[in-house]
Amino acid sequence: MESELTARQKKIFNYIRRHIDKSGYGPTVREIAAAFDIASPNGVVCHLDALVQKGFIVRQARKSRSIELSPEFQEETRGLPLAGEVAAGSMHEAIEQDERIDFDRLLNKRGAFALQVRGESMIEAQICDGDFVIVHPQKTAQSGDIVVVRTDEGEATLKYWFPEKNRVRLQPANRKMKPIYRRDVRVIGVVKGVVRSL
DSSP states (O other), X not given: OGGGSOHHHHHHHHXXXXXXXXXXXXXXXXXXXXXXXXXXXXXXXXXXXXXXXXXXXXXXXXXXXXXXXXXXXXXXXXXXXXXXXXXXXXXXXXXXXXXXXXXTTTSOOTTOEEEEEESSTTGGGTOOTTOEEEEEEOSOOOTTOEEEEEETTSEEEEEEEEEOSSSEEEEOSOTTSOOEEESSEEEEXXXXXXXXXX
């Protein structure tokens, strides 16, 4: 369907879609003009009118943020944000991504997000490299929960959570790997589900 668009219209449509996905509302005509260095608002309106006629967006009169995706494209924004990858081996920096995974019907909770697992430290908990874990965001966890944690250095990992007297034991579910002990660690969320592509 996007083949119906000119190159410029396609860029503007993708900009609108990203803006709505990140912000929850459409950009203004002025924001689009600034993003594409279009001198006149009328130049933007011409592109928007074409997108309306071709069924990509809808606009409401007399509203500054009147641009919305058409119902067909709104369907594409369903699902949970794919927030990035998390180490299940050595810790590494958590990197945000801009994709979505539709697990809403499986584990629908406000604020929940998905992470793709990298590594084999949780294989005995049936969480393998390449799996997606569904995480419910919270700042605390019960002993024995599978959690996503982050250190003060910004490193993130997926492990069992075992608080001890003056530290936390982050326990892998792999007998070949040793636990990690930390004092400066905080819970990002608790794992509530695993999804695997076969």
